[in-house]
Amino acid sequence: MCTAANYTAKDHYFGRNLDLEYSYREAVTVTPRNFPFEFRKVPGLQTHHAMVGMATVADGYPLYYDATNDKGLSMAGLNFPDNADYKPPSEGGTNVASFEFIPWVLGQFDSVAQVREALSDVRIVDTAFSEAFPPSPLHWIISDRNESITVEAVAEGLKVHENPIQVLTNNPTFDIQLFNINNFMNLSVDPPEPHFSKEIPFDVYSRGLGAVGLPGDLSSMSRFVKAAFTKVNSISGDSESEAISQFFHILGSVEQQRGCVRLGDKYEITIYSSCCNTDKGIYYYRTYENSQITGVDMHKEDLDGSELASYPLLKDQKILMQN
Structure with a gap:
């Protein structure tokens, strides 16, 4: 499962945890403006916005998990x-396969407002990339500096939800996740005031008692609440170091540790956490084994070129010995 968040300090940041029990050899991938994106049912994009993000490159095509464009x-x-309920392609409307939805959106649009308008006739279709890569059941968070939406292709059709929390996890559907936040409106970063009874003396015996009841388990509904509480109350300094550190702490509040979620003979882990400075086009990440933050600057590539630039993840732990 996974968690994604949108965050603004001085600059704007977007990122996610990828929680799975296996890896698809994902790599930080920069797609320049003249890389030809061919789509199955809609016109391709011979020129488009450049983008950087995490992808599995299959047959020369970047299958993005998450990405940010140059806008x-x-x-x-x-x-x-x-x-997730993908439909067969239809005669009318805009038929976009799930694996090409990210480049189709980021290749063309500058803002959430533009995307919201364009989604009015979009149909997410059940076309597979290949036999090796069948359609994955997904929903999406789309964000800019000012707002976020959640897009879900469900049995009733394509749903576009306003996302004021600017956080996304997994099941259930987003409308239920958002309503569930109502159950935690009493949580606070401040020490609690006793309302239980005026007859009983209460002892505020520990810091953090204002957040008693904040979920700590690893389920998607609990991670949504935990990530939302952490994100909306987070405070960061203006420097890049302070901001990306704070963002990784937000994601760290809901990361998955090996051994806690068993799936047959495997365990789900946070394979990587990412944080993209969308103003500067710098994609930062760390992996389960390597807690050092590594960055890829899209603007150091030839963004007017036509060839992908791909950087395999640095997964070995980096330890600095001080003596």
Whole structure:
């Protein structure tokens, strides 16, 4: 499962945890403006916005998990099993396959407002990339500096939800996740005031008691609440170091540790956490084994070129010995 968030300090940041029990050899991938994006049912894009993000490159095609374009628009696909309902291609409308949805959006649009308007006739279709890569059940968070939306292809059709929390996890559907936040309106970063009874003396015996009841388990609904509480209350300094550190702490509040979620003979882990400075086009990440933050600057590539630039993840732990 996964968690994604949108965050603004001095600059704007977008990123996610990828939580899975296996890897598809993902790599930080920069797609320049003249890389030809061919789509299955809609016209391709011979020129488009440049983008940087995490992708599996298959047959020369970047299958993006999350990405940011050179206008600061960001998008991530998160696991949405049993709820994602992709349709067969139709005669009318705009038929976009799930694996090409991220480049189709980020290649053309500058803002969430533009995307919202364009989605009015979009149909997410059940076309597979290949036999090796069948359609993955996903829903998406699309963000810019000012707002976020969640897009879900469900049985009733394509749903576009306003996302004021600017956080996304997995099941259930986003409307239920957002309503569930109402159950935690009493949580606070401040020490609690006793309302239980005026007859009983209460002892505020620990810091953090204002957040008693904040979920700590690893389920998607609990991670949504935990990430939302952490994100909306987060405070960061203006420097790049302070901001990306704070963002990784937000994602760290809901990361998955090996051994805690068993799936047959495997365990789900946070394979990577990402944080993209969308203003500067710098994609930062760390992996499960390597807690050092590594960055890829899209603007150091030839963004007017036509060849992908791909950087395999640095997964070995980097330890600085001080003596």
